[in-house]
Amino acid sequence: MIGAGGWPFASLACLAAWQCSREYVGLLQASGMASGMEPPSKLTSSTVTLFCVALNVWTAASRGRGSTPLAVAAFCLMFMQLVDAHKPRFAQLASTVFGLIYCGYLPSFWLRLRMLDVPAINSQLLHSWPVSLGGLSHVTVGLVATLTTVACVVGADTGAYFTGRAFGRTRLHSISPKKTVEGAAGGLVASVAVALASWRFLGWPSGPAQAAGLGALVFVSSVAGDLIESVIKRDAGLKDASNLIPGHGGLLDRLDSYLFTGACVYFLITAVLPGFGV
Incomplete structure (x- = not known):
């Protein structure tokens, strides 16, 4: 999609x-x-x-x-x-x-x-995307930024989960007792690492400092989204938003880390990064 x-x-x-x-x-x-x-x-x-x-x-x-x-x-x-x-x-x-x-x-x-239809990405990897998987006729900042942002959120969640399980000791916030400072640190590192990989292999953003800033922003906005939904569920007295996905709650429980992230990254690209990060 x-x-x-x-x-x-x-x-x-x-x-x-x-x-x-x-x-x-x-x-x-x-x-x-x-x-x-x-x-x-x-x-x-x-x-x-x-x-x-x-x-x-x-x-x-x-x-x-x-x-x-x-x-x-x-x-x-x-x-x-x-x-x-x-x-x-x-x-x-x-x-x-x-x-x-x-x-x-x-x-x-x-x-x-x-x-964001800025055709300024020179990535051989994406230009070789199979036609059966979307048939990319041109690679844009919007495409690479969306892929990178999703990957950073996944990396942040995965890094926080495994680091928290292995080293988690200090509670991050009272809203979500299972989240730890150690897990958050692991999530931050993983998100930044994914953004740096995007710079290295996809050609966007144009520099490592911009990529590190993107990864950090994605991590902060994804954690904030998760905590905000936790506040809502706590006041509602419910563990999950619904039982749509057995064992995993509702779609809102799966997408809470993404809700604010898209807006934050869009603002970063259009208002902060010079030349849309190219």
């Missing part, structure tokens, strides 16, 4: 936005979260999901524009709750708008990242 880009990749983002938003609404309706507050109605819940998917469709169709639709969707959602809820509270408004951003707007940055 990443290799194909375009609407195939956008369809994947829309599917993720749909499922994650459903799981997020389920967390809002959990007994722990809804204590003392009226949970979102079916109409509000369905609207959150609809807007989350629509934001990704709009981003794909408009080639990366999504700020204005987000503001309009947030207004419509809050206005609907003012009319629909018996006694609307600020926490209700804030939680549903956060869900719109969390499960709809943030995933759309992966589409924007993939759309």
